[in-house]
Amino acid sequence: MSVGLLVDVTRCTGCERCVDACVQQNRLDPAKADQDRATLPDGLSANRLTTVQPLGSDHFAKKACMHCLEPSCVSACLVGGLTKRSDGAVVYDPDKCIGCRYCMLACPFEIPRYQWDRTVPFMAKCELCEEKTAEGGEPACVEACEEGVLKWGQRDDLLAEARRRLQNYPNLYVQRIWGEHEFGGTSVLYISDVDLEELGWPASETESIPHMTEPVLMATPAIGGSVLAGVAGVNWIIRRRMKLRGEESHAEGGEQ
Amino acid sequence: MNPTDRTRRVKDILWALAFPGAVAMVFRFAFGLGATTNLTDGVPWGLWKIFNMVAGAALATSGFTVGFLGHVLHLKRFRPLVKPAIVVAFLGYGSSLFALLFDIGLPWRFWHPFVYWNHHSFLFEVFWCVSFYFLITFLELSPTLLERLGLEKLRGTLHKAGGVFVIIGITLSSLHHTSLGSLFLVTPQRLHELWFSPIVSLLFIVSAIGGGMMVLLLAKVLYARWYDPDKLFYPRTASGELCETCVNPDENGKGLPEPPHRPQIRALATASAMVLGVYFLLKLGDLLLRPDAWSALLAGTWESWLYGVELLLGVALPVVLVSIKRVRYSTGGLTTAAVFAAGGLALNRMNVGIFGYFRGAEEVYFPSGLEWAITVGVLAMAGLAWFFLVENFTVFDERWKVRASASPRLLSSFDRLTYLWNHRLLNGMERITLIGLVVVPVAWILLYSPYYRDKGEEVFPPLARDVERDTLLLDGNRFNMATTFAHAAHQQRLGGRESCSECHHLTLPADQATPCNQCHTRMEGRTAIFDHARHAEHVARDKRLTGLVPANLSCTECHGEDAAKARSTAKGCLKCHEEDMHPVDPPAARLALEQASGYRSAMHGTCIPCHKQKAVEVDNPHLGDCATCHPGRTAPGEDLVRAVVVNSEDLAAVH
Numbered sequence: 001m002s003v004g005l006l007v008d009v010t011r012c013t014g015c016e017r018c019v020d021a022c023v024q025q026n027r028l029d030p031a032k033a034d035q036d037r038a039t040l041p042d043g044l045s046a047n048r049l050t051t052v053q054p055l056g057s058d059h060f061a062k063k064a065c066m067h068c069l070e071p072s073c074v075s076a077c078l079v080g081g082l083t084k085r086s087d088g089a090v091v092y093d094p095d096k097c098i099g100c101r102y103c104m105l106a107c108p109f110e111i112p113r114y115q116w117d118r119t120v121p122f123m124a125k126c127e128l129c130e131e132k133t134a135e136g137g138e139p140a141c142v143e144a145c146e147e148g149v150l151k152w153g154q155r156d157d158l159l160a161e162a163r164r165r166l167q168n169y170p171n172l173y174v175q176r177i178w179g180e181h182e183f184g185g186t187s188v189l190y191i192s193d194v195d196l197e198e199l200g201w202p203a204s205e206t207e208s209i210p211h212m213t214e215p216v217l218m219a220t221p222a223i224g225g226s227v228l229a230g231v232a233g234v235n236w237i238i239r240r241r242m243k244l245r246g247e248e249s250h251a252e253g254g255e256q
Numbered sequence: 257m258n259p260t261d262r263t264r265r266v267k268d269i270l271w272a273l274a275f276p277g278a279v280a281m282v283f284r285f286a287f288g289l290g291a292t293t294n295l296t297d298g299v300p301w302g303l304w305k306i307f308n309m310v311a312g313a314a315l316a317t318s319g320f321t322v323g324f325l326g327h328v329l330h331l332k333r334f335r336p337l338v339k340p341a342i343v344v345a346f347l348g349y350g351s352s353l354f355a356l357l358f359d360i361g362l363p364w365r366f367w368h369p370f371v372y373w374n375h376h377s378f379l380f381e382v383f384w385c386v387s388f389y390f391l392i393t394f395l396e397l398s399p400t401l402l403e404r405l406g407l408e409k410l411r412g413t414l415h416k417a418g419g420v421f422v423i424i425g426i427t428l429s430s431l432h433h434t435s436l437g438s439l440f441l442v443t444p445q446r447l448h449e450l451w452f453s454p455i456v457s458l459l460f461i462v463s464a465i466g467g468g469m470m471v472l473l474l475a476k477v478l479y480a481r482w483y484d485p486d487k488l489f490y491p492r493t494a495s496g497e498l499c500e501t502c503v504n505p506d507e508n509g510k511g512l513p514e515p516p517h518r519p520q521i522r523a524l525a526t527a528s529a530m531v532l533g534v535y536f537l538l539k540l541g542d543l544l545l546r547p548d549a550w551s552a553l554l555a556g557t558w559e560s561w562l563y564g565v566e567l568l569l570g571v572a573l574p575v576v577l578v579s580i581k582r583v584r585y586s587t588g589g590l591t592t593a594a595v596f597a598a599g600g601l602a603l604n605r606m607n608v609g610i611f612g613y614f615r616g617a618e619e620v621y622f623p624s625g626l627e628w629a630i631t632v633g634v635l636a637m638a639g640l641a642w643f644f645l646v647e648n649f650t651v652f653d654e655r656w657k658v659r660a661s662a663s664p665r666l667l668s669s670f671d672r673l674t675y676l677w678n679h680r681l682l683n684g685m686e687r688i689t690l691i692g693l694v695v696v697p698v699a700w701i702l703l704y705s706p707y708y709r710d711k712g713e714e715v716f717p718p719l720a721r722d723v724e725r726d727t728l729l730l731d732g733n734r735f736n737m738a739t740t741f742a743h744a745a746h747q748q749r750l751g752g753r754e755s756c757s758e759c760h761h762l763t764l765p766a767d768q769a770t771p772c773n774q775c776h777t778r779m780e781g782r783t784a785i786f787d788h789a790r791h792a793e794h795v796a797r798d799k800r801l802t803g804l805v806p807a808n809l810s811c812t813e814c815h816g817e818d819a820a821k822a823r824s825t826a827k828g829c830l831k832c833h834e835e836d837m838h839p840v841d842p843p844a845a846r847l848a849l850e851q852a853s854g855y856r857s858a859m860h861g862t863c864i865p866c867h868k869q870k871a872v873e874v875d876n877p878h879l880g881d882c883a884t885c886h887p888g889r890t891a892p893g894e895d896l897v898r899a900v901v902v903n904s905e906d907l908a909a910v911h
Contacts, residue, residue, distance in 0.1 A: 034854070038779040041618065045297065072442055078383055080374035098368045099289075099361020102379050104300040106442040113297045114361070116290025121361045205445065210376065213441050216457065220381060220431060228427040235328045235423065242330065 002069070002088030002187055003128070004155035005142070006162055007062055009192035010172060011149045014052050014060035021144030022050045022064075025129055032117070046115040046124035050141055059194050062141070062149065065090060065111045065126035066179060067187035070208035076106035088155065088187045089128040097122055108183055108209060109201055155187055162191050184208025263482050267643060270636040272691050276699035277633010280626045283703055284358050292626040298617030299610070303627045306609030308355035308634060310436055311602045312348055313386065314460070317468025319345020319393055320429040323422040325527065333523045339400060339651050340479070341472050343642065346393040348471075351638035353390060358630055378438045385432035392425040400649045404656070433461040440608055446616035449548045450563045451608045459538060463571075466531035467601030470574070470594035473524045475642075477591050479652050480517065487517040488587050518587060525590045529578035532597060536571045559615065562607055570600010626703050716773060732772075732779055732855040739885045759862055772859075775852035783852045 023033045032047040042063070043051035050064035071090045074082045081096035082103055099121060103112045115121040129139035137143075138152045151158060159180065166173045178190035183205055190196055284292045295302045322341035326334040357363045369383045395414065402411035437460030440447055453459060480488035543549050553560045574597035583589030614620050623631070648656050716732060726744040750758045777783045795813045796806035803809055815821045853861065863885065871879035878884060 034778060041298075075374075075376040076379065076442055078374055078377040078380035079368045079372035081372070096368060096372045097362065098365040099363075100379065101300040101361070102377075102439070104297065105446075108443075108445050110297070110446075114289075114300060116295070116297075117288075118290070119286070119288035121289060209442050209444070212444070213378070213438065214376070216438050216441060217376065217378060217381070220435070223434060224427055224431050227430045228423065231324065231328055231423050231426050235419065238328070238330050 002155045003133070004067070004088065004153065004158050004187040004189060005128075005139070006151040006153075006158040007188065007190045008149050008151070008165070009055070009059055009061050009190060009194070009196070011147045012052065012060040012062065013147055014054065015147075016052050017144045017146065018062055018141035018150065019048065019050055019052060021140040022126075023048065025132070025140035044111070044113060046113045046117075046122075049113075049124060049126045055194060055196075059192070061190065061192070061196065064141075064188070065128075066109050066183075067126075067128065068183055068208065069186065070184040070210050072106040072108060072183070072209035073103040073112060075210040075213065076102045078102065087133070089130065089133075090125075091127045091130070092123060092125060094122045099123075106209065108205070155189070158189055162189055165191060181206045184211060263643065266482070267640065268687060268691060270639045270643075271688055272695050273636035274633050274640065275692055275695040276629040276703065277636060279696060279699040280629035280633060280703050281358060283626055284630065289359075289361055292624065294621055294624045294627065296617075296619065296621065298619045299613055299621040301609060301613075302359075302621060303610075303623040303631050304355050304359035306606060307602070308631055309352045309359070310439075310609050311605035312352035312355070313436065314433070314464040314601055314605055315468060315471045315598060316345045316348020316352070317429065317433065317464045318472035319348075319396070319468075320389075320422075320426045321465050321469055321527075322472060322524075323396075324426055327419060327422045328426070331523075333520060336517075336652075337472060337476065337520060337524065340475055340646075342393060342396045342400075343645050343651050344472055344475055346390075346397050347638045347642055347645075349386065349390045349393060350641075351634050353386070354637075355630065355634045378435050378441070381435045382432050382439065385428045385435065389425060389428040389432065392421050392428065396421050396425065400651065404649050430461060433464045434458070436460055437608075443613075443616075446613055447608070448559050448612040448615055449546070449552050450559055451612040453542045453546065453549070455538070455542055456608070459535065459542065462531060462535045462538060463601055463604060466528050466535055467597050469524050469528035469531075470597040470601075473521050473528070473590060473594040474598060476517070476521055476524075476652070477587065477594075479646060483646075483655065484653065486515065488515050488521065514585070515587070518585075518590075521587070521590055522584055525578045525584065525593060528597065529575045529593075532571055533575050536567070536575060539567055539571065559611065562603070562611055566600055566603045566607055569596055570603055571597070574600070629699065629703055730859060732776075732859075741885075759866075773855065776855040776858045777852070779855050785852045 019033070019037075020030075022028075023030050026049060028047050028049070033045075036045040036048050037043045037051070042053060044063060050062060052060045053063050055061055067088060067090050069088075071082070071084055074084055074090060076082075078100065079096045079098060081093045083091055083093070085091050101114060101123070103123060104110070104114065112123050112125045114123055129137075129141075132139060132143075142150045142152045151161065153161075159177065162177045166175055166177070172193050173191055174193060174195060176191075178192070178196050178201075179186035179188055182201075184207065280292070289295065293302060293304075318337075318341040322334050322337050325331050326338040357366060360366065369380055374380050396418065399411045399415040399418070402408075402414065434457040437457035440452070440456055441454075444452055477488060543553065553563060574593040577583045577589060577593035577596070580589075583593065610621065645651055650656070726742070728741045728743045730739050730741050746759070747753070747755060775783060775785045789807075791814070792807040792810050795801075795810040799810065799813065801807075801809045811821055814826045852858070864880065867884065868880040871877055
């Protein structure tokens, strides 16, 4: 079973209470979060793990880690510092991290952010408030939202709820659940009355990135093995031919 | 000029570049990545990773390609080039890995991938192959080093194992060069389609094989230029003049006068050109089979120009040059082809790793001075190490034996550092000290400034549309979330020129037209504006208090006689400032005077209460709605009127 979050863009007023709650819950510096809101293009940073992004004229969408079902960052991290937890959250282990920032490059939603302002920096992203959910609670952002934008639950239940809303208000909603199939599916789902392409998220791809890269990666032993065998074989044949022709091998004798 | 004179100037320049690098390395560790680089969340990989590591590894491939030609295919012509190639590979990979230590956020954990495994990661594969290949290059190099040290037995053992090292090295190299390309397969939606290719791994290894041999060619030419011009440039007669008639016919007996080592570099250039030719065809096929790439190339953006430069000047031109016979039989021509090929290879890696990401990130990354200093400094250090190796070991020739017999110490000719110990105050060391004394402080001053870069939020005064302040555009942080404010109309309705204090609270003493952003310096957060020291001094001066530090006696003027001296026991601002300050909202004045609220709440706090009041007075209930100032619309099925975010560029177009 996998938990998830349903975001109903039609209900969001852009008050950013969820952001304040997130900053408080994750013990981030509110002053730095304020500053990043004003200076960064999308308001997302290591001091501000979620943000509310204005969409065009008068719509807003909460943006944070999508907790993909097949996360690209998890497959990219060379030390296995990112893992998909059994409940569905993608979590970060700072003790393993070496700071290579490949996860930031690998994430299709550009979610992992780096603590650029620190001398000893780590990556930071939403981890779905493990402290609260372990005791059966809801993440801080869900608790803080007074407009009913965010709904917390099992992903399957949320999908059913989203379908129910799309069915009940066919004129209001765009008939699409963002995150159902995008990049292999995500734990965070969006429904909206405007096109969410404006969020700047690449929503047209339905294949997960690990699914695309895995075949290439799996070819590695074959490439290595065939190169090794090929080179060794060629070397052996040529040396044998030289021996038969009576030329002493150069490799033993020296370079000149 | 003897070789020492020719190389001395080059080495001095390298030292002058290496010193700022060392300074920058200190800054990098003292202040962290964010303070020293221009990297952002949008462009997290920059110069050190892409230029030093990805391009650096690609330029150092001659170690395994020439090893393959010389030791596996047993082509005699490439034999003398194997040792120089190993040196290039060792220094190339060594300097790349060294630069990488500054790039990763937690460098002291560089060994983590050996312990924590994630075999699903391309980077994991790259890390293992690159680090083991670096070890292999060291093992391949070690017989050369041991020869000088006189450890013949160990040298013999390692030399015998040489063939195995070559084969392992080839395997590791073919793995990590393909994987370096695969690294970028994870970013289909961010990398520009010109460079995001499904066969990027193949393109990476083929181009690296082709370009890498050209780098070795350059190393050979430079060595000959500085130490042994007769080998590659025309032999000279005893009197030192060019000997045009010294004919060394090439193998085909064409009779062109040839310096003795030119066939070596011609063979290198020909092999490289053949590989680059294949690469060019692969690139063309890749371009033509992907319609999105083809249309992106025809779009005429700066990316398509970069792609064109990379492909035409960096790949096609060297291939064409080498295919011309006159060029093939000219050292200068071959060098030119090699420069273009090596440059094209480096540009390709920069395109794939840096420039290709600008469009997706919607920002442009230009490396900071510190990034340049470390990149150039590491390369300069590698250059100095190259001089050390070729001068003291059997790399290109056995010239060192002459010097070694004259002066048996290993480091006797390595630069001025040891020169000083051996020959006190010889001008070489004086010069290097001088370089250090001049360059290090200058580098310190120049490189330190990025640390002061103000990344803080700034709020600006309103943009006035005209000098009469008729209409103002309120967009404090220039974030394009703005509203227009009809300043003149409001002023007129409220009573003309005398009405400023209706809105402007004039909290500062003798305030006339202090801009809002002087105190409301931040968009969201509060700013502390109470200046305690200034108040204490002012009170002391006002009351004519005496003593060593008069200000220290002024406490009781504001704080009570017995109470603890804290904010809660101080008297309110308006107790003294009733005359010269006109706060809008007196009941809350205490906090308001000590702390300026965020710019946005200051603006909302000024407009909304008044609007709500007027809504009742003039019986227009919508006057207090968000939409009055932020033109909006009613959402379907809801009564809520939402505030709209106005793009200031749109506003400019309307007016």
